[in-house]
Amino acid sequence: MTYSVIVIGAGSTGAATAHDLALRGFRVTVVERGEVASGTSGRNHCLLHSGGRYAMRDPESARECIEENMILRRIMPEALELNDGLFVALDEQDLSFKERFLAACEECGIPAREIPVKQALAMEPHLNPNILAAVQVPDGVFEPFRFCLSFLATAKQNGATVLTYTEVVDFVFQGRTVAGVRVRDRRTGEERVIGGDIVINAAGPWSGKIAAMAGVDVPVIPTAGVMISVGRRWNRMVLNRLNMPGDGDIIVPQRRTAIIGTTSWRVEDPDFIPIPEDHVRLLLDRAERFIPGYTRGGIRGIFAVARPLVGRRGVAADGRELSRTFECFDHAVDGVEGLVTITGGKMTTARAMAEKAVDVVCAKLGLEIPCRTREVPLLSYRAFFAG
Numbered sequence: 001m002t003y004s005v006i007v008i009g010a011g012s013t014g015a016a017t018a019h020d021l022a023l024r025g026f027r028v029t030v031v032e033r034g035e036v037a038s039g040t041s042g043r044n045h046c047l048l049h050s051g052g053r054y055a056m057r058d059p060e061s062a063r064e065c066i067e068e069n070m071i072l073r074r075i076m077p078e079a080l081e082l083n084d085g086l087f088v089a090l091d092e093q094d095l096s097f098k099e100r101f102l103a104a105c106e107e108c109g110i111p112a113r114e115i116p117v118k119q120a121l122a123m124e125p126h127l128n129p130n131i132l133a134a135v136q137v138p139d140g141v142f143e144p145f146r147f148c149l150s151f152l153a154t155a156k157q158n159g160a161t162v163l164t165y166t167e168v169v170d171f172v173f174q175g176r177t178v179a180g181v182r183v184r185d186r187r188t189g190e191e192r193v194i195g196g197d198i199v200i201n202a203a204g205p206w207s208g209k210i211a212a213m214a215g216v217d218v219p220v221i222p223t224a225g226v227m228i229s230v231g232r233r234w235n236r237m238v239l240n241r242l243n244m245p246g247d248g249d250i251i252v253p254q255r256r257t258a259i260i261g262t263t264s265w266r267v268e269d270p271d272f273i274p275i276p277e278d279h280v281r282l283l284l285d286r287a288e289r290f291i292p293g294y295t296r297g298g299i300r301g302i303f304a305v306a307r308p309l310v311g312r313r314g315v316a317a318d319g320r321e322l323s324r325t326f327e328c329f330d331h332a333v334d335g336v337e338g339l340v341t342i343t344g345g346k347m348t349t350a351r352a353m354a355e356k357a358v359d360v361v362c363a364k365l366g367l368e369i370p371c372r373t374r375e376v377p378l379l380s381y382r383a384f385f386a387g
């Protein structure tokens with residue numbers, strides 16, 4: 001294999017893409033302006049989605065989630081906590097949603113089963129004792145740095161180079177074909193050019209900015225969400241409200257903390273997200289309904305980060321209406337050869353996103369190399385630091 005590919009971004013999408021490329025034999029260079037997972041991937045809710053959350057409104061994304069959830073369990077067990085999730089009815093309106101929810105899960109292939117309230121309370125003793133119903137699903141929790149580092153460690157073992165603190169500041173063109181990127185080392189300020197046959201833009205909520213540098217458009221809509229973590233792990237499992245996805249309807253346990261989330265609003269600049277005070281109040285109110293006394297653990301952090309959602313024509317873009325599925329753009333159709341963007345999706349679906357992007361690259365180059373990332377187990381995240 002003589003083709004070389006540059007991947008912009010070392011979040012979950014870029015990391016999984018580097019792994020897939022390296023496994024198919026490409027020469028790979030990842031350029032990341034910060035540390036690995038310093039964008040959205042390092043600061044999200046960390047829910048390994050079963051797809052239950054999207055089964056009603058976004059079945060395409062729900063199916064992607066359950067399929068990838070099962071694959072990730074096989075290939076990166078070290079990065080996951082397989083603790084399941086409970087969808088709980090907090091009031092009559094939630095309760096009336098239950099049958100439709102169970103039917104939607106079945107339709108999407110998500111194993112969901114109702115369990116007695118008494119059993120749910122025995123499993124989660126801090127949960128509001130007045131819940132009316134509980135449904136168990138195969139949700140889980142991932143550790144976001146291990147998640148990205150496992151992909152990158154395996155990519156490195158297969159020959160990839162990972163350059164952190166290396167920011168793409170421009171594209172290098174030969175005619176209308178992208179021939180590489182100009183990068184700035186953020187520690188020294190030095191600039192240099194890295195050449196490549198193909199560049200993959202995996203810059204998450206920044207992918208619109210990156211595409212604009214090459215003079216093309218990507219309909220990515222940075223959509224922020226606030227989360228609040230407390231210094232006590234109140235729940236063993238992921239707790240979701242049994243209803244359509246909304247604000248403050250999920251508490252994810254992460255190590256020794258519990259994180260309530262989230263809200264959803266469109267932002268112009270993913271690097272500057274002021275946290276609205278009313279979002280914080282709303283989340284704390286809603287957390288109390290799940291777990292009375294939630295804040296008694298002491299607030300550890302209030303943080304916000306932007307989702308890279310893909311816009312659709314004619315759909316109001318406040319965030320909740322937009323699908324959580326992903327898209328791959330070959331910018332040859334915009335008149336720029338050699339540049340591909342992969343964006344949207346979830347961290348849970350990063351492997352599938354990578355598969356799609358690398359399939360597009362192979363098709364462009366006339367190569368038939370099958371994807372093997374479904375089967376190949378990833379190295380430990382620790383291997384990333386070993387040389």
Ligand SMILES: Cc1cc2nc3c(=O)[nH]c(=O)nc-3n(C[C@H](O)[C@H](O)[C@H](O)COP(=O)(O)OP(=O)(O)OC[C@H]3O[C@@H](n4cnc5c(N)ncnc54)[C@H](O)[C@@H]3O)c2cc1C
Nearest residue numbers: 009011012013033039040041045046047168204225347348
């Ligand atoms: C509030 C919230 C909660 C979420 N919760 C979950 C969840 O529980 N489960 C789940 O599966 N998903 C969740 N998501 C979605 C998930 O976090 C994202 O889909 C995923 O992290 C996107 O990964 P990415 O690699 O595409 O983007 P990013 O992780 O943002 O990676 C892009 C990288 O590109 C780099 N970059 C930008 N510009 C440049 C440049 N010029 N040069 C070089 N590098 C550059 C950035 O530094 C960044 O590291 C959540 C999202 C939000 C906002």
